[in-house]
Amino acid sequence: MRAILAEAVVSERLGRNPFAGIKTAKSPKRAADYFNSERAEFGRFFEQMPEGTYRLRTIKNISYLAQAMGMRSGEVRHLQASDIDWRNGIIRVTNSEGFETKNGRERYLTLSQQESDALTLQLKNKSQHKRECVRESAYLFPNNNGAPFSKYDIANNFREVRELILPERKGLHFHSLRHSFAQNASNNSVPITQIAQALGDGIGVTEQTYAPMARFHQSEGSYSLLNEYFKSRPVLTRQPAITQRADEAYARESIQGLVKITELECSEASA
Numbered sequence: 001m002r003a004i005l006a007e008a009v010v011s012e013r014l015g016r017n018p019f020a021g022i023k024t025a026k027s028p029k030r031a032a033d034y035f036n037s038e039r040a041e042f043g044r045f046f047e048q049m050p051e052g053t054y055r056l057r058t059i060k061n062i063s064y065l066a067q068a069m070g071m072r073s074g075e076v077r078h079l080q081a082s083d084i085d086w087r088n089g090i091i092r093v094t095n096s097e098g099f100e101t102k103n104g105r106e107r108y109l110t111l112s113q114q115e116s117d118a119l120t121l122q123l124k125n126k127s128q129h130k131r132e133c134v135r136e137s138a139y140l141f142p143n144n145n146g147a148p149f150s151k152y153d154i155a156n157n158f159r160e161v162r163e164l165i166l167p168e169r170k171g172l173h174f175h176s177l178r179h180s181f182a183q184n185a186s187n188n189s190v191p192i193t194q195i196a197q198a199l200g201d202g203i204g205v206t207e208q209t210y211a212p213m214a215r216f217h218q219s220e221g222s223y224s225l226l227n228e229y230f231k232s233r234p235v236l237t238r239q240p241a242i243t244q245r246a247d248e249a250y251a252r253e254s255i256q257g258l259v260k261i262t263e264l265e266c267s268e269a270s271a
Contacts, residue, residue, distance in 0.1 A: 034180040035170035061122040070181035077148045
């Protein structure tokens with residue numbers, strides 16, 4: 001209507017557009033989809049993720065770490081072995097060659113036994129690759145050239161797996177893993193200050209997205225509720241029988257052309 005009246009003003013059929021200067025009301029944002037921990041949604045999804053190739057195993061491991069620690073795609077893709085303090089159970093999220101964190105600052109995340117196990121599995125996955133450039137790569141989640149996956153590779157590969165396992169959940173994408181971490185922590189009454197610190201976001205951004213304002217004033221106590229939340233989460237398992245069926249389904253879908261696979265260079269050398 002505004003455009004029609006504006007045209008009438010231009011053609012001198014109307015002296016003034018009554019809608020001029022009036023801002024259009026914005027449609028309310030739809031709540032972002034996420035893996036609800038109370039319904040064990042990620043656990044079921046994780047169990048069914050295929051792992052028949054090096055690439056699929058890497059996507060599975062990188063997905064686990066992203067949802068478990070709230071890491072951004074770029075942060076986990078550029079994670080290096082030197083960023084892991086195994087003795088103290090700490091991951092350092094920092095700037096490196098070719099990568100800078102979103103706010104330019106580094107932060108430290110506490111590793112639980114589950115995250116340590118996932119990293120150990122990825123190191124084993126790397127060590128069994130046929131390409132030396134992968135085995136010797138400084139990155140924990142390298143592609144078949146030994147370099148970090150691009151954000152498009154990760155996003156597209158995750159989407160392919162999600163379409164196979166949860167075709168009806170079109171709102172789930174790789175960034176939903178980070179969102180799941182924060183939303184589930186908020187649902188479990190973790191103070192917003194601790195969630196913001198783990199995410200590497202400002203208090204305002206985190207509070208607006210995940211929690212009511214009253215949560216900001218909640219006392220944190222003498223210990224980290226975020227760490228307590230980590231300890232209370234159910235252990236995710238890898239079920240060989242389920243994984244085998246997932247690999248068979250993924251291969252079948254790929255052959256039929258229902259899932260488009262974008263292979264990287266030297267993919268024929270995948271372990």
